[in-house]
Amino acid sequence: MARVPARTPKGMRDYLPADMIKRRYVFDTVRDVFESFGFEPIDTPVLELRETLFGSGMGEDAEKLVYYAQHAGGKEELALRYDLTVPLSRFVAEHENDIKLPFRRYHIAPVWRGERPQKGRYREFYQCDADIVGVRGPAADAEVMQVVYTALRRLGFADFTIKMNNRKLLTGLGIYAGISDEQLPSLYRIIDKTDKIGLDGVAGMLAESNLPAESVTRLVNILRLDGTGDAQQRLAAIGHLREELDGVAIAQEGLDELEYLTYAADAFGMSGDNVALDLTMVRGLGYYTGPIFETVITKPDNLGSVQGGGRYDELVGRFRGQSLPTTGISLGIERLVDLMEMLDLYPASVSGTTVVQALVTVFDEDSQLGSLRLAADLREAGLRVETYMDPRKNLGKQIGYADSKGIGLVVIAGPDEQAQGLVRLKRLHDGEEIVVQRAAVGAEAAAFLG
RNA sequence: GUGGGCGUAGCUCAGUUGGUCAGAGCGCUUGUCUGUGGAACAAGAGGUCAAGGGUUCAAGUCCCUUCUCCCACCCCA
Numbered sequence: 001m002a003r004v005p006a007r008t009p010k011g012m013r014d015y016l017p018a019d020m021i022k023r024r025y026v027f028d029t030v031r032d033v034f035e036s037f038g039f040e041p042i043d044t045p046v047l048e049l050r051e052t053l054f055g056s057g058m059g060e061d062a063e064k065l066v067y068y069a070q071h072a073g074g075k076e077e078l079a080l081r082y083d084l085t086v087p088l089s090r091f092v093a094e095h096e097n098d099i100k101l102p103f104r105r106y107h108i109a110p111v112w113r114g115e116r117p118q119k120g121r122y123r124e125f126y127q128c129d130a131d132i133v134g135v136r137g138p139a140a141d142a143e144v145m146q147v148v149y150t151a152l153r154r155l156g157f158a159d160f161t162i163k164m165n166n167r168k169l170l171t172g173l174g175i176y177a178g179i180s181d182e183q184l185p186s187l188y189r190i191i192d193k194t195d196k197i198g199l200d201g202v203a204g205m206l207a208e209s210n211l212p213a214e215s216v217t218r219l220v221n222i223l224r225l226d227g228t229g230d231a232q233q234r235l236a237a238i239g240h241l242r243e244e245l246d247g248v249a250i251a252q253e254g255l256d257e258l259e260y261l262t263y264a265a266d267a268f269g270m271s272g273d274n275v276a277l278d279l280t281m282v283r284g285l286g287y288y289t290g291p292i293f294e295t296v297i298t299k300p301d302n303l304g305s306v307q308g309g310g311r312y313d314e315l316v317g318r319f320r321g322q323s324l325p326t327t328g329i330s331l332g333i334e335r336l337v338d339l340m341e342m343l344d345l346y347p348a349s350v351s352g353t354t355v356v357q358a359l360v361t362v363f364d365e366d367s368q369l370g371s372l373r374l375a376a377d378l379r380e381a382g383l384r385v386e387t388y389m390d391p392r393k394n395l396g397k398q399i400g401y402a403d404s405k406g407i408g409l410v411v412i413a414g415p416d417e418q419a420q421g422l423v424r425l426k427r428l429h430d431g432e433e434i435v436v437q438r439a440a441v442g443a444e445a446a447a448f449l450g
Numbered sequence: 451g452u453g454g455g456c457g458u459a460g461c462u463c464a465g466u467u468g469g470u471c472a473g474a475g476c477g478c479u480u481g482u483c484u485g486u487g488g489a490a491c492a493a494g495a496g497g498u499c500a501a502g503g504g505u506u507c508a509a510g511u512c513c514c515u516u517c518u519c520c521c522a523c524c525c526c527a
Contacts, residue, residue, distance in 0.1 A: 005500090005517095061524075062525080083527090113526075115525070117518095118522090119520075120527080125527065126527090283526095284525065285526090304526070304527070306527065308526075330527065331527075332526090363485070391484085392484070394485070394486085395485045396483065396486060397483090397487090398486085398487090400488075403487045403488060410486080426487090
């Protein structure tokens with residue numbers, strides 16, 4: 001019989017127990033942070049109607065990466081969700097009667113993109129989104145930025161930069177440089193390449209795109225602005241932009257928001273190393289309308305961004321008629337998990353490859369039920385317990401099994417101990433062994449484990 | 451989607467200019483060992499050399515195609 005190849009689809013992975021223990025730690029930490037800011041959990045189907053996803057302003061490039069999902073007799077045109085933002089907009093419109101505005105929700109779930117896989121880039125991956133629906137003011141933007149900062153700090157990251165920019169400012173730059181609306185997307189595309197090709201490269205590409213030389217010069221001079229440093233330096237940079245873009249109303253609006261966020265970051269105690277103004281950060285998704293954010297880890301700096309987000313005030317309107325101002329962020333858990341590993345940021349409690357804390361040994365078939373009962377008592381006391389299943393194996397094999405699996409405690413209650421109403425507890429990492437009363441085994445074992 | 455690199459036992463890899471080249475270490479199974487692990491010794495299982503096609507008397511080794519993974523674009527978490 002021909003063997004069926006055992007493999008996952010391209011760009012999609014299985015997670016082993018050791019992987020899941022670490023992933024769960026990251027998910028739990030992020031969830032705790034989200035909830036501490038008052039975000040409520042929701043979930044949505046992994047499939048959406050195709051019309052929900054398409055034309056949402058995510059961009060034509062992105063739409064080509066959407067997975068279709070159809071069953072034989074299906075009458076609906078379905079697709080796997082590409083992000084959690086478009087589903088949220090649909091969700092808000094659909095459940096308006098059941099939610100309270102402003103609506104703060106978080107959503108931790110997988111999304112699918114048919115890209116070519118690379119390190120830190122998969123076709124199925126989890127996103128952790130936190131969004132605030134129904135608040136127009138920049139306080140909401142400031143708060144989602146603070147969520148990013150808090151979550152990364154809580155996970156143990158120190159060297160990262162939350163880059164901020166503003167779509168209104170970018171629009172204003174287009175006006176300032178005398179660029180038509182049709183040319184704006186290609187302008188953004190070029191500007192976004194700055195960190196790869198440098199400003200000179202950008203200038204070259206702009207010149208090739210038949211922009212007037214004067215426009216190119218004016219633009220590049222603005223983009224040259226240094227948005228790093230402490231709050232005072234960043235405020236000074238914004239002041240400089242204000243003068244330069246005097247008379248461009250939309251740009252001034254964007255600058256107002258950036259100024260607010262700069263003050264906010266300072267008030268939140270974020271250092272100048274963790275925040276930066278970056279006029280060349282654009283973000284590909286087309287639905288952003290105001291402040292935009294993107295975070296990169298700066299120490300190992302080869303894994304792309306770990307966070308993206310911003311304000312998208314028009315998206316909900318697609319599903320609701322009248323729109324609702326919305327802002328939010330998305331953390332890329334896959335890259336965070338990879339980076340946590342590289343930087344060794346996991347606490348000792350999640351370093352193991354098993355959830356089992358204690359192994360109850362077994363001596364023979366006659367006493368096996370007694371072993372199962374002993375395990376039950378230990379579980380009652382809150383321990384995670386596995387019972388050894390093969391009574392023919394000697395004690396040495398059973399201890400060896402516990403050791404190789406990383407189980408810290410072996411529980412021994414053979415005929416000798418049972419006759420005296422006792423249980424023997426052996427701790428593997430230091431070989432320490434104690435004898436305790438059978439009746440008190442739960443508490444004793446928990447204490448012995450530390 | 452475009453260009454490039456890689457692919458030999460579960461894992462890490464060795465395989466000379468095509469001709470005992472199907473191997474090693476680790477891991478796994480069993481035994482020494484029906485009450486105390488990380489060891490030792492012995493025996494054993496496991497591979498259509500990623501898949502398919504071609505050149506040749508002969509291919510893991512050369513050529514073509516496909517696929518995974520990786521890298522650079524594109525784009526993005």
